[in-house]
Amino acid sequence: MAKKVKRKKRKHLSSSPTALQILIREFKKDKLALFSLLSLVVVMFGVFFWTYNFIDQESLMRISLQDRYAEPGGKFLLGADQGGKDILGQLIVGAKNSIFIAIAITLITGVFGIMVGLICGYYGGWIDNLFMRIIDFFITIPSLMLIIVFVTIIPKYTEIHFILIMSLFLWTGTARLVRSKALSESKRDYVKASKTLGTSDFVIIFREILPNLSSILIVELTLNFAGNVGIETGLSYLGFGLPKSTPSLGTLVSYANNPLVLQQYWWVWLPASLFILFMMLAINYVGQALRRSADARQRIS
């Protein structure tokens, strides 16, 4: 019996905790991060579920003047806007659109940035030089202005265009990060050993280097997601984001550009603003917790 206990103990000591275990431990320790994660999951699923099951988009967008600026409570839980349209329904559909667009941009920029970063970092040479110059260029241009100009010159503009324009300007950060990590990784012994064994570059890059970067990439993508929600809602707020047919959280906030709405009908713009704020805080908080579990140095302090 005693022997068994001893063996168990030794086993526990000898194996370092897996990434998942560290992650769970980190979230257990930080209750706020756990709460952020759970509420984010609930909100994201809730918003998608609600839009596709309970909301009739056509009746939501129908204008009824007798409900103009209806106050919260009564017929509408969160009141109505200038056209007598339900704010709560618009909030949910807007949140769904904003989250969907942000996820799409995060995935596109993530995949492209990771590919470019890995190839530049692993091969170096002229291809690295070329892409680094391109990235330098993208960093020094006023990208927000150029996105706005692009949005205005594209005829028959849809949300696909918006996703592509945003992705065009936002892949550089991930690419730079992955490149620097891949560069240091490709000098490690395991890569050299693998090369000597005759492993193909493709396998080294995607099966050996990439898994070692996975924890950093999860953090990066989470924080990018938060950033993309911010940029999309900001542009939609200015009127250069999602097309009019797809309401976004930013579209709801943009009603506040009318000083009358801003002053007297707070229920039109404030819930959407608070929703954006909640999303940004929660995603960033989860990102911080992920970063702590990905990087041991951050955990000590």
Add this chain to the structure above:
Amino acid sequence: MWKTILRRLFIMIPQLFVLSILIFIMAKFMPGDPFTGMITPETDPTRIEELREKAGLNDPWYVQYGRWVGNALQGDFGKSYTFQRDVSDIIGERAINTFYLSFLSVFLLYLIAIPLGILAGRYQSSRLDKTIILYSFVTYAIPTFVLALVFLYFLGYQLHWFPTSGSVDIKYEEGTWGFFWSKFYHILLPAITYAILGTTGIIQYLRSEIIDTKAMDYVRTARSKGLPMRKIYTKHIFRNSLLPIAAFLGFTITGLLSGSIFIETIFGYPGMGQLFISSIASRDYSVITALVLLFGFLTLLGSLLSDIIMSIVDPRIRIE
């Protein structure tokens, strides 16, 4: 030192060149030209065609580009067709307003960030430190337009502490004390908004810098020879950790430029950011191209400024 600056200036030239070509091509894709606004049902189409020919709009694109760049280098960005005035004049007026706003923003930014960063670093992992970290986290996450709107609503419209739009009250005459005060009063809330949003980087940098410096050997030496802690902080630690903060100035300028688009639009402040949005709305493409080019130039200048300050402050960088 001068070599570094010159080399950086040379790198800027191709970047500006590529940016200018990009902007020029985009402007060509924009619907309409300076004469579209003049077309009425009575206008003779041949007359418009004549004007186009005269303005050189029918030339091949590289000829037009060459002319545009040539004029731009002399400070002539053409005419705005909504205002019917020189673009450089319009931008000039707005640039001064944006400059005032940026100046106050940067001042307030450092005024808030430096004490907070120092306190957080000095009293590491105290309750004060945790509060400051929370503050910097929240201000990092909150989008510009949300904070600006909430401030405008509560401080401007509900409490009436601040004016809600414009750059100056029209009842004051230029040059008087009241005029100056009113101008300052109008930029105060936008500047505070920007300053609060921009503090995160400096606070976190200063905090970790001070925490690192605390463990340095020269600080231990100072302590062991009996120097009071207060003196160690003011004479040794702060002096070393504060210098690199100066290099943030360049990045701050870059951030200010993109922030100005939101902040000036929301607070109705007649600066360059607001001019950009209104020109986009009226498709005033000579103003748009000039503004994008100017912002690109200022962004490059900002990063150059950061590098120069950094190489003055930290000699190790100069060697590279």
